Structure formats: structure tokens, C-alpha cells
Amino acid sequence: MAAPSWLRLRRMVIGGVAVLLTAAACGSGPAEENQGGGTPVDGGTLSVALSAEPDSLDPAGAAQAAAHQVFMQIYDPLVWLNPSSGEYVGGLASSWTTSSDGLTTTFKLRTGVKFQDGTDFNAEAVKFNFERILDASFKSPVARAKLGPLKTVTAVDPATVELTYSSPFPSLLNSLSQHWLAIVSPAAVAKYGTGYGQHPVGTGPMSFVEWVTGDHVTLQRTADYAWGPSFLHQGKAYLDKLIFKIVPDDGARSAAVQSGDVQLAWNMPAADFSLLKKKGSDLTMVAAPWSGGSLSLFLNTERAPTDDLAVRQAIQYGISRTDLINTALFGIYTPAEGPISPRTVGYSKSVEGRYAYDKAKAESLLDGAGWTMGGDGFRSKNGTRLALKIITQAQFNPIATGVQGLLKPLGFDVAVDIRAAAAATDANGKGEGTGGITGLVDSDASGIQLFYSSKNYGGFDWSRIKDTQIDDLLSKQAVETDVAKRNQILGELQTTIMDKALIYPMYQGAFLYGVSSKVGNLHTNVLAYPYYADMWLNP
Template identity: 35%
Template sequence: MTSRKLPALLAAAGLCLSGTAHANELVVGWAETNDTLNPVTTGKRNVGPILSNIFDTLVWISPDFEVEPLLAESWTVSDDGLTYVFKLREDVTFHDGTPFNAAAVVSNVEYITGENTQSKISLGLLGPCAHAEATGEYEVTFTCDEIYAPLLAQMGEPYLGMQSPAAIEEYGAELGQHPVGTGPFKFVSWTPSQSIVLEKNPDYNWMAASLGHDGPAAIDKITFQIVPNPQSRVQQFQSGQSQVMQQTPGLYWKTLTASGKYTELPVEISGLGIFAPINASLFPTDDILVRKAIMYAVDQKALIQLAEAGVYPPSYTPLSVGMLGHDEDAEGKYPYDPEKAKSLLTEAGWEFDGTTWTKDGKTLSVKITAISGKAHYMAQAQAIQGFLSEIGFDAQFEALNAPAWLDLNIDGGSTLTPSQYIGVDPDALHFWFLPDQYFNWSHWTNDELTDLIYQGRSELDHGKRAAIYQKIQDILLDNAVILPIRQNLDLTLADKSVTGITWSGGGFQYFGAASIAE
């Protein structure tokens, strides 16, 4: 692309053309639009990193899932596992000057649990521990209806970021346009589909100890420039219009990292990775042998090469690498074996004429779907379509807009679809495999699995919990209701002048400890 065409391309993408950022001001090329900047009502993973720079949580989760003090200086858990007492910092104020104390935490919990709030993620993170009481000016006690082992780690997710009680009361339904936290950066402006601007909080002095940074952020201003088009985002970054770029497309990642000009930050997003639930309620995948045939028919490494230039590590288990309970031994359950897939179909009563599989007058037809606005999902779905077509499936692919895609998968009209789910605790599996859950798109569960999931969330011993989740993964793989695809990474690049970018556990980029060399 010539330099003459570049300004027009950037202008079309809604980018600022006033030149590169001033010293101590950071521009980040951001891949997705935002629904809201309210931690409680957002439903988007990619809003999380922006929130983590505006809002602090009671605890900080390091990239390796260590729980550290943040707004809470310390905490104790009762012997019965039902009561958590947090001692809070006494030197914190919200960006609007409102004091942070136990009453503020209680106000946040009451807002999260309010009937009119319509929490998307936050309420689920609290689980059965959604009652908070101020037991001192700087002491708050959470009471659980049952033991809930994931609570401490999930307290560190940005969707439980503390908001100013004054802002909650003042802005009401418009709170998402006026975010007020205690974090290292304060909200300045949000131009929908174009940019979000933050500025340094000059009073900040309580960063997590592991980040090794005292006092306010070194960066004065951050502009998240929203550029959904991957090529435009790359061109913006290469031209110096941004110093950081997230969600670098795989093909460009290989080229740009090979140049040696940039800092590579493959941000690990924990949870279930990128995967496809397989619908066990829809013909023909209501037959376990057909589902297992699909598992053997897909070559994850080749899929990633075809769809995303091979830059991501493959995944073979329901929980991503590094998660509590991730089971390396389960990775070999379904090696790529198309002949094995064909033998399973024959065992299931399907007959192959060299072109098509049929049984009782029906064709072996499956429907693979993807969100039309997500290029990587569409590429993954089409690669899966190719693998299944190779062994004789009538594999149909359909790209749908997000609302239609959601409705179809909820209603059970899709055979399989690439997706992702983020979590800092293996209990994230319950959203996909407990009865009546919104994301139970495999439309399958059983009593043993349900019992194990509840055991896992109520077991406080890490070793015992890990063993439980290994059993859970075995059950899911043995029943072939989830097709793991790849590890979930946000391939972030930064100019070498930018240092100190890190992320919290779960994969939420954090700029509080970052700096820009002059």
C-alpha cells in the first residue's frame, strides 16, 4: 500500500490524522467496539482490559493466578469457608473524590445484585456470595450461602471493579457513559466506534506489589483508538499512529515479529480457550459415535495453519494451559485420524458410497456457524467444514450476525460453532455444561458431571479441586461435546519505546506500570 493511500484508509477508519502521539501519551489500536464502560453491565471480553485501567478490584490476580492485595490490604476466610472478611486500604478515593470504604463496597454489591441492573458477568462472579456487610469503616464481610472456592480469584476480574457510589446514584442507567473508579487512569471521553480517552490519576499510589511500581502511572494519557478492520489497525501501527496494537492478525504477526522492530506481547487469555461446542441434541450429532467421528476428523494444527497462519498453539482439552485442573494426559484422546472417524460412522450404521454417507434415507449433514463480524471464527468454521467434507460429511457453513448467531445456538439449531469463554477459575465450565445455563450450546449434561461441577466449586483444597476438574474434562471429552481448537492469545505488539505493559490473570492488558521512553 502506498503512503498516498494510507491517510484515506485511516480517515475511513475514523483515526486521528494529527500525527503521532505526544511524548508521554499512548495510542493503542483497539480491535473492537464497546457496548458500555460499566463493569457490571458489559457483556464483552474486550471491554475488560479498558476497565482494568479505570477500576481497581479488591484483589489483583497476577498472570499466573496468584491473588494479591489491591484495594483490600488483607483478608481472612472462616473455617467453614462461608465468610470472607476484607480489611480495606484507608487512603483511597474515587476519581470524583468520593471516599473508598466498606460502605462503598456494599453499595457496589447492592448495585450488582439489584433487580433493575441486569448484570451480565459480575453477578455470576459473586456466585452464592452476593451479600456484603460493612463490619467496620474499612472492613467488609461477604457471606456465602454455600462454599464457593472460585470467589477470591474472581474478585480480581475487572467486571467486579469498584465504582463510585455517588456516580452509581447520579448517572443511573447512563453509568456506562460516565465511569468513575479508583484506578490508575481516569475517564475523559468516549466517542462511540472511534475512541476512548483516559488520563493519569495523579493521586494513585496503591498498585499491586508484584508490578513493582510506586505512585501514579508514568503515562499521562491513553487513547484507545477503535479500529475493527485488521488491515487498518496494522497500517495505523506501522505508520506510527499508534504505539500499541492488540489482536494482531496471525499473518501480520509473523511478518511484524520477524522484523525485530517491535516488542511481542502474546497475552494469555485464560478459560476454555477457543473451542466449538458440539450439539448433542440435534441429528446426527445426537449420536455419540458421530460426535467422536468429528473429534477424530479435525486436525487442530492444520486448522490453525489454514485459518490463522499457524501462529497459535493448538488446544486439545476443555481448560486452557495454566488453568487449575488442566490435564496434559487428556491431550491425546483424539489424535487426528480420519480413518478412525470413518470407522466410527460405519459402526454407527452409516453407509458410504464413496461420496456421501447415508442412514435410513438421511444424509450425514451438519451445520457449522460463525459470527459474520469475526474473521477468525469464520476462518476456523470454514476449516472445520473442510475437514468434515474430506471424510464425506455434508458440512454446511453459515455466517450470521451476532444476534441471529446467539439465537440459533441457544435454540439448538447449529451443530457446532467456534467460540471462546474467559475465566480465571475452572468453574467457568459450569456456564457451558450445567442444565439450563445460557451457554449450554452442546445441549448436553449428565448427573455425574453436574455433581462434579458442584464438588469442584465447593472444594477449597487446590490439589483435590485439580483432580475433580481433570475428571470433568475426561467426561466432556469422552462424550465428545466440546471440540477444543486452540489456546486463546491476544497477540499484542508494542513499539520498543513502550515498556512495562502487563496484564492481570485472565488476560486483561494493564498500562498502570507502563512507560514511554523519550
């Protein structure tokens, strides 16, 4: 799989991230180590409790982590990223070559692969998928950005596809290894139209059975699956069925895995995770750290009072991250100080210490901005109270209420508005509140463009910015093939975001899993999502 020197170097750096992820997890049940290993067992039904309902099972039209948990099992990508070695290995593409100028990559595709509806996978299918994402009329919240400056897609012959770029795209293989760009069945898209996201068809190890809204999604193994990546077991999935139960309530999700109603719970509530880990229950608590963007409170720069830089900076100085994590999250997580997680390539230490906790500094900023403390314990300015409204989903309620409590002594009146995941996402995209909480799960730093590019205004640009300086830095890093130079640009990008106080970074992200002793061979990719088709159920 020949590649130019800059692409090989990029691959090596990505490999460093994978190794670091493994090491970082070791203190709390490393994601890369197998849970409940032993002899593989064929058959059985694994039930998983999800904290949110998928927004869509069309990878090109989805944006939520809950959706990724599900559709990663239904589809295959062109290439895979081995989480242990950091090397890219064949998926639906068996090999690839890149031109010396980095503008054209040619993929040789696997032959004999079928979609789950019986239609053939081939170069025309790849062309259809990528041109569908490129189509301006198709609203793709994540996948479009993952394709970068793609110019043309050419089906050279049934087993060969060529991607031509208008400028070098160093993140190509990384992007293709993520399931946002997994290949869907063209025939199924034609059949279901706008309803395709509820009737997914891929080439993956698990096939779609049903989606009962608000309750569950059921998958079954693909009987003739035989093209998995080299670092997973070969052949069909061990499990007969995989049921994702929608359990947004933290207490109910925790109870479900403790009672055995499900064998694995995703996004365990921090309180129960901490308690069960300490008391040594029959469950194993696994904290699987992910790379990408820090879990942050995004501050709306268009709505008062967070339209004022002084107020946004006061929030930075006025909340102790350590206190927030200890009081709201039982000390499970590690504080974050910038928009990118330290586990991610391109992280800059220049953000560290930029906003060390300083209550006096926060008070001074608010005083200077004209916000006066009243006898009721809240600040006001020209008769208007210093009020914030955080719109978020149930899983972030503890951290939101933690922010609420820690900002009150400074005179902030913070309201926490809990909504369903999709509704909270929509509201923050429209700028209905002064802030929303989210993070980015991504194996490449360029993924943060989702949050900070003016192209995503009205989408995941929850800070509601149209900043030419940030746009310029995002554009430069996207085409820079020299790793050192790209990291320098990413460093400037991070400091700019923090100088403008667009977010309050809270902690480095990790998915908390509660796992039954019956589950064998649990391990995850660099995004902390499990390879369910590689797992089995012990008797």
C-alpha cells in the same frame, strides 16, 4: 493477611500457574518481560487497536475480553494477583482474614480512596456492588458466578466489610482479583441507570472520557491516583491519555500498528504476526498465553446434525489439530485436547489422546449413524445434507474456514457465518447455528462453569446442555477446599465433557500483540491483559 491452611495452599497452587505462564511465553516474546524498558516517561497518548468493541464498560454487566481490556484501567479490585509471585496483595482492601471454617472473610479497606466522580469509596460501596450483582433482576453474564455462594455482605463500619458464604468458596480471592468484580461508583450507577455501562466511574488509574460507538473509547489518567498494587509503580499513570480504537478488520488493525497510527494492536492476525516476527520488523510480536479454557468449537447438542453424539465424535476424530493450526494459524499455537488449558490449575491429562486424529474412525462413525456419501461429495441422511453452520466473529474466520476445509473430505457441508462480536455471541447463546468459537480467559478452572452449567443455558452455554452429571461436578468442585480432591473432581468434569463431545478443542489460547518500539514497560497479568497505566511512550 491471615488465612486458613486450605486457602494458603490454594494460593500457592495459583502461584504455580503464574510462573508457568511466564515460562510458556518465553519462546515468543514473554508477556512477563518488559517490552521497550528504560527510564519512565511522563505524558503522551497511547493508541491501542482492539479487534472488537466492548459490550459494556460495567464490569458486572460485561462478558467480552475487549471490554476487559478497557475497564481494567478504569477500576480497581479489592485484591490483586501478583503475576510474578502468584501471591494476592492489597488493592482496595488493605488486608483480610478468613474464619477457620472458610465461611466468612473480613476485609479492611483502604481509606482516603475516592471514585473518579469525587464520591467516597467505603464498605457501603462494596456492599452496594456485590448486592447489585446478586440481585436476580440484574443480568450478570460473568460477575455473578465469580461471587460463588455468597450469602450476605455486611458493612461493619466504613472501613470494614464482611462476606459470609453458605459454603466454603476456595476461589474467593482469585475471583476478587479479577476485574469482573471491580468496584463501581454507586452514585454513577444511580445517575446513569441502565446506561451506566456507557458512562463508567471507578477508582482506577485511568478515567473515562468518551465512547464513540464503532470508533473509539478514550481514557485519561486519574490525577490523584495513589493506591495501585505493590508490584506496579506507585502513583498516577505515566500516560496522559489512552485511546482504544475499534478496528475489527484484521488487515486494517495490522496496518494501523505498522504505520504508527496505533502503537499497540491486540489480536494481531496470525498471518501478519508470523510474517512480522520472521522478517524482524521494527515491531515486536508478543504472544501472551492466557490461562482458562481452550479455544474451542462449541457444538450445539439441540440442533441437527450435532444433536447426534456420533456426529460430534466424528468431528473430534476427523480434524487434525496440527493441520488446522498449521494451515489456518501458521503454526503459532499449541494444540488443545480438553476444555481447560494445561496452564490452568486443575488441568487433567486424562483428556490427552482421547480423540487422536483418525479419519477412518470418523468415517465409520458417520456411516454407522446413517450418513451416506453422495456423488456431490457431501453426506446425507433421509434426504438431508450433513450441514453445519458456524456462527462466529471476524477474528476467528481463519480457524472457522480451516474447519470448513478439513471437514469437507468427510462429507460435511460447513457454512461460516461471520457477524459482529456481540451479534455472534447472542446468536450462539440462542442456538441459531450448530457451533460457535470462543475461549475462556480465567485464572481459575472453575470459570468453565460459564460454558457448561445449566444455569447459563441461553447464555454462554453454547452447547445448549442441561446435564445433571456436569452440574453436580461443577457444584462439588466449587466448594471442595482440598486441592487434590478438587483437582480429581475437575478431572472427571473434563473427561465427561469430552466423552459427550460437547466441544472440539482447537488450541491453547494466547493473545497476539503487535507492539511499537516506542512502547515501554509492556507486561501483563495472568489473563494476558496489559497493565496500561504502568506503561509509557519512549521519545
